[in-house]
Amino acid sequence: MSDSKKPIKPEIPRKAIYRLSIYMRCLTRLQGNGIETISSEALAKAAGVKSTQLRKDLTYFGQFGTRGLGYDVEQLQAMISNLLGTSSLQPVILVGVGNLGSALLTYRGFEQEGFEVIAAFDQIPEAARKRTRFKEIRPMADMDEIVQRAGVRMAILAVPNLVAQEVANQLVKAGIVGILNFAPIMLEVPEDVTVNNVNLAIELENLSYFIQT
């Protein structure tokens, strides 16, 4: 599970924001199939939610449909993409090129979704280079300069637990305001910084609970 602790706009449920991403993927697929208009009923089904929820989610941000008709696929897609801030390519850095970090660098899936990993950082860049083909591996000391020069606002944190807080502090100091944290600890960050936690082991453990006979 992932988990952020930033309700900037407290009126809007955090889960609603996650669902926007899902709606957007569905819309992109529909667009690819040449479908121009869709009802909340049909889109909700594709997204795996109730149609009332979809409509409620959208109205947090405005009115985008036409009664009696439905939603314009392209227009709604553009609107959501814009809301999420993914309508332009966003630079991201990755910190910690160990086991998981190098795995994430290998996975080029972020690029397809509007994020570009412009640099990776590791305490021992030479060792890190042996684990990946990714070229831009830098020592931690270069972080400030690169973040500032490229105007990076988001970071993927994949360092060992013991140093996670310390590195998070460094990230914040460099100007990062969004952290995707893979370390299984609660990071303490200033109010204006958002942390989303992802932990694959916890997801497996959670499954493990539910599949018990």
Next chain:
Amino acid sequence: MSDSKKPIKPEIPRKAIYRLSIYMRCLTRLQGNGIETISSEALAKAAGVKSTQLRKDLTYFGQFGTRGLGYDVEQLQAMISNLLGTSSLQPVILVGVGNLGSALLTYRGFEQEGFEVIAAFDQIPEAARKRTRFKEIRPMADMDEIVQRAGVRMAILAVPNLVAQEVANQLVKAGIVGILNFAPIMLEVPEDVTVNNVNLAIELENLSYFIQT
């Protein structure tokens, strides 16, 4: 975000189960530091939750503390591990050794948490072998046999969207009852199968929303 749709015991909030995993990690760390007893207050702080929530979460499963004293670290750890079904090593398979799949195989972090990836499957095993050093890469056709022989109950699904549902069906048929799904689609599965969804792109997108100025 992760997301399962299986409330076998509807009284217990799903989020409470996730939190159990977090408590367990904290307890393991405390145990390593030689701490024998801890109050709900202190453990809750380490886990990043309110103490009342921790106590409520635990009482869904029974009474484990001593009033006036707190909880026995080792005992509580063992209890939660047992509840989650992670007290013994659990075999897992991975399906789809593409970009993400091979990244996940590279990441050996599951092993450290009580899960062993005993085999990986791909439609084109020869091509998949070029992406990873993991040895046990099999054609999809071998799935049934391996799952049954090893008594595997959990699978990590990292195939392209277009075939995700189809492969999920095959997994279910083979006897898998827990799926960690990385494809950004809602899988349709029988009631007795649990799906947890993880989508890294969605997590980044969600961050992207919150860091907007």
Next chain:
DNA sequence: AAATGTGAAGTTGTTCACAGCT
């Protein structure tokens, strides 16, 4: 007629306040 937008009702999850052990 068809489908959206939305206040109100319902449900689920969290926190409080305090009773009850040790």
Next chain:
DNA sequence: AGCTGTGAACAACTTCACATTT
């Protein structure tokens, strides 16, 4: 005295029912 366990109050989120628009 200190800290857990828990019903009751509260808050957040979801669903319903229906008025409204095309």
